[in-house]
Amino acid sequence: LGKILPICYSYVLLYRIGDRSLADFSRSAPQIMAKEPTYNIFRYALEDDNGLYLGRDVGLYADTIVLGAFGNTNSRTLASEAIVALNLWMFVVHELHQTVDKCKGKLLTDDDGVHSMDEAVAYYIGDGQQTGDSKGHSLYALAEYMGELFEQDEADQTRVNRIIMKLFNQAKLEVSFASACINNPSTHVRLREIVNKIVSQMAVPLLQKLIYSLRKNDRDRVKLYAQSVVPLIAGCSDSTFSFLRDRLILEGNIFNAIDVDDIIEKLQSAYSCLGLTCVDVGTYEGVPACHDKPPQSSLAGYVPKSDISEFSKLDLDLHQIYIFLKFGAFNAAEDLYTMGKHSTLKKLDGGEEIITLRQLATQSARSIVPSFDMFERYFDQDFDYSNSMVKRTLDPNEPTMVSLKERTKLVVTTLQSMVVYMAALQKIYDAIEDCESTDSFRNANAIEEWDRAAGLLIGSMEGANEGGRQGGMMMYGLAKEQCKQFDVCTNSGDAKVNERLITLFYAGRSELTARNCPPLHKAAE
Numbered sequence: 001l002g003k004i005l006p007i008c009y010s011y012v013l014l015y016r017i018g019d020r021s022l023a024d025f026s027r028s029a030p031q032i033m034a035k036e037p038t039y040n041i042f043r044y045a046l047e048d049d050n051g052l053y054l055g056r057d058v059g060l061y062a063d064t065i066v067l068g069a070f071g072n073t074n075s076r077t078l079a080s081e082a083i084v085a086l087n088l089w090m091f092v093v094h095e096l097h098q099t100v101d102k103c104k105g106k107l108l109t110d111d112d113g114v115h116s117m118d119e120a121v122a123y124y125i126g127d128g129q130q131t132g133d134s135k136g137h138s139l140y141a142l143a144e145y146m147g148e149l150f151e152q153d154e155a156d157q158t159r160v161n162r163i164i165m166k167l168f169n170q171a172k173l174e175v176s177f178a179s180a181c182i183n184n185p186s187t188h189v190r191l192r193e194i195v196n197k198i199v200s201q202m203a204v205p206l207l208q209k210l211i212y213s214l215r216k217n218d219r220d221r222v223k224l225y226a227q228s229v230v231p232l233i234a235g236c237s238d239s240t241f242s243f244l245r246d247r248l249i250l251e252g253n254i255f256n257a258i259d260v261d262d263i264i265e266k267l268q269s270a271y272s273c274l275g276l277t278c279v280d281v282g283t284y285e286g287v288p289a290c291h292d293k294p295p296q297s298s299l300a301g302y303v304p305k306s307d308i309s310e311f312s313k314l315d316l317d318l319h320q321i322y323i324f325l326k327f328g329a330f331n332a333a334e335d336l337y338t339m340g341k342h343s344t345l346k347k348l349d350g351g352e353e354i355i356t357l358r359q360l361a362t363q364s365a366r367s368i369v370p371s372f373d374m375f376e377r378y379f380d381q382d383f384d385y386s387n388s389m390v391k392r393t394l395d396p397n398e399p400t401m402v403s404l405k406e407r408t409k410l411v412v413t414t415l416q417s418m419v420v421y422m423a424a425l426q427k428i429y430d431a432i433e434d435c436e437s438t439d440s441f442r443n444a445n446a447i448e449e450w451d452r453a454a455g456l457l458i459g460s461m462e463g464a465n466e467g468g469r470q471g472g473m474m475m476y477g478l479a480k481e482q483c484k485q486f487d488v489c490t491n492s493g494d495a496k497v498n499e500r501l502i503t504l505f506y507a508g509r510s511e512l513t514a515r516n517c518p519p520l521h522k523a524a525e
Contacts, residue, residue, distance in 0.1 A: 003332040013301040025087040026062035029094075030456030034059070037324060037332045038095045038232075039200060041225060044323045046249075054251070060094035062086035065227055074220055081221070084142060085206055085228040088123060088506055092139065093202065094328055095120035096195045099171075101331070102179035104188040107225070113175025120178065121168050124140060124202075132157040139202065146208035150282030160204045162281070167198045196341060202277030203229055207281055208265060214260050215286050222248060222255070236273035236318050237461055242264055242367040255370075259289050272309075273316060273342070273460075299458040300476060301466030302502050303453035305509060310352075311452055314343035315459030317357055318415050322473075324410040330396040333411070337390060345506070360423035375418075386418040416478055420456050424475070427453035428524045431508075435517040447512050454505045467494040 006411045026363050033039035047058035056064045065086055069079040090244050102108045108116070126138030126509025134145035140161055154162060171194045175178065182404040210225035226248035234241040243266055247255040255263060268290045271277060278290035295307035317336050324333040340356035347353050362384045366372050380383035392398055400407065434446035458476040462468030467490075468476060479495035488496050508523040 008151055012062075022083050022087055023063060023066075025091040026066070029061060029062070029090065030057065030059035032098075033090070033094050035331050036094060036325070037320070037329070037331045037336070038093045038097065040324055040327045040329050040332065041235040041320070042231045045234035045245070046227075052291075061227075063091060063249065065224070069224065072220060078220055078224060080137075082224055082228075084137070084224060085209070085338045086140060088139060089202065089206070089228065092123045093199055095118060095123065096171075096198060100188055100192045100195050103175060103191055104335075104336050113181060117168065117172040117175065124132070124164070124168075124389055131428070132179045139205070146205045146212065147282070150208050150284050152282040159282070160201055162350060163280075164198060164201050167194055167201065171198070181207065192335070192339060194212040197275065201280070203232060203274055204276065204280055207276075208284070211264055211267065211281075211284060211287060214255075214264060214334050217257060217260075219254070230267075232274060233267075233270045234268050235323060236316065237463075237469075238471050240270055247366060264288055273291070273313070298464040299454060300458070300462040300464075300468035300472075300502070302454050302458060302505055304454060305452045305513075306448040308322070308448070309460075310342075310344045310346075310357065311355060312455030312458070312460045314340075314355060314357065314420070314456065315359075315461045315477075316342040318412065318420075318473045319461065319471075321357075321415070322408060322412050325394075325404070325411060328404055330395075334391075334394045337394065337415075339472055347348060352362040357419055358390075361390065361419045361428065363423070365430070366422055366426050368429045369422060370429075371425070375422070386414055386422070387416050390419070397425070412473075413442045416473065416475065420474055422455040424453045425524075427456065428508075431512065432517065432520045432524060435512055435515060435520060443515065447509060450505070450512055451508055467492050467498075 029039060030375075042061060043058050046053045046061050051058055053061045054064050054068070059234070062082075064081045066079055072078045090247035091202060099108070099113065099120070103113060104117070120514065122136065125140040126136055129136045129138065132144060134141055136144070136152070143161045144158050145165070147153060152159040155230055157165075174187055174191045174194065177184075206225055210222065212289055213219075213221035217418055226244070230244045233244060237290040239349060244263065246253055247259065247263060247407050264520065265288050268278065268281075268288070271290075272293050278292050281290065291524070293309060295309050296304055299312060317340055320338050320341075321333045324330075324336065336357075338356060338358045340354040344352040346354055364383075369413075370391055370494040375385060376383055382388055388412055393400075393407050393414070414435055422509055430448035431446045431453065434442040434507065435450060437443060457474055458468070459472055459474035462472040462474075462476055468480065470480075471477070472480065476495075476498055479497050479501075480489075480493070483489040483495035483497075490496055490499060504523050511519050513518070
């Protein structure tokens with residue numbers, strides 16, 4: 001990378017030619033990254049109705065942006081920055097995802113896993129990089145440079161690099177034991193959790209550079225860094241992503257300087273979904289104060305009494321499963337269904353438990369729901385009927401006459417209207433049983449179970465305001481989607497049944513607070 005700084009047109013050859021050229025990092029993406037989660041979120045975010053971005057296959061988005069940057073006459077370094085932020089960034093992410101996939105498939109033996117992690121680290125750091133030095137040409141140096149500007153310089157290096165180096169070492173340790181991926185079926189699960197955290201932290205310097213460029217009104221770099229990081233937000237909220245895309249990415253749309261604070265606040269609102277906090281990104285002079293979402297955040301107007309902010313993010317898993325299936329990334333979709341990512345519960349030991357859609361689809365406790373046995377009988381006594389349906393549809397080798405679009409719809413609808421629906425009912429009846437128990441611990445737990453039911457039916461993507469917002473993935477969003485067809489919408493566009501749902505959740509919680517259990521059965525029905 002150092003050879004193409006400063007950049008000029010003759011260096012396009014250096015970008016394109018070589019045994020492993022910088023261009024190959026992005027031009028090979030449609031073949032080597034087609035089944036990977038992060039790459040497909042970028043494809044989903046950037047493609048137009050014809051599957052293109054700026055006139056070329058959306059899978060080549062990074063190469064397209066870099067080649068455009070070579071022609072920029074305003075900055076001699078824009079193309080080299082684009083290579084780091086787009087080609088190199090996604091290739092490091094690819095190396096990480098590939099290592100997890102090989103570990104899951106028991107294809108890593110002895111030193112293979114360590115070598116794979118070392119290679120990812122080498123690309124992230126670069127050759128000749130000094131610890132804590134912002135003078136370099138790769139992602140580590142970018143993180144050092146931006147971290148210093150955002151008041152994150154800690155001891156010998158910035159916060160983000162210290163966290164990423166620690167996570168890299170944890171990942172390397174997981175695969176360093178002899179036959180770790182072959183003999184231990186949980187190795188790839190733990191490795192995947194670490195990799196997800198690394199990818200989250202790798203977004204930090206890109207976010208910082210975008211915010212910095214917005215404050216400096218550096219429009220070329222605003223466009224570049226928006227293209228490098230805003231697509232990740234498409235995996236969080238279609239409405240938030242659309243707001244940012246329309247102002248920062250779309251051709252011909254030039255953001256207004258007076259809107260910068262609003263744009264930055266929209267970016268900040270996505271930190272939680274991206275696995276980040278305000279502290280992770282830091283502060284820069286003139287930037288609006290950042291506030292992490294409070295534990296008892298409202299869900300479409302329902303304010304839970306307990307902290308279900310992380311639990312309610314299960315809809316993000318569902319949303320990203322839809323994205324992966326849209327591009328035929330069946331393995332990525334199945335991994336997310338089986339192992340989860342966004343939804344967590346705090347354990348008694350202070351740790352976190354990841355909640356998965358598959359876990360909800362197979363819990364034996366669903367039998368507490370009075371109507372559950374009717375579903376079981378309907379599906380030929382298949383206790384895990386919804387899981388069976390999802391697994392069969394996710395199997396790329398399963399003979400089928402339906403299209404990819406139809407399979408995607410089948411999986412998403414099954415998760416929405418069968419898995420999440422029954423899980424929410426289970427939480428409601430768990431709350432009633434806890435209320436009626438003589439165990440004081442269970443009595444105290446009843447309200448949290450009730451709130452979790454609300455979290456499952458509404459979801460985090462609806463936002464805080466009454467009526468929610470477009471793009472919700474749970475039953476609440478499905479009701480809004482269907483209400484127009486059945487002429488049961490309110491004047492504000494919400495479904496009438498949703499208003500009734502919120503009222504019942506508040507009413508039931510009041511009864512639980514007073515420990516007045518009998519009326520809860522009526523509310524549940």
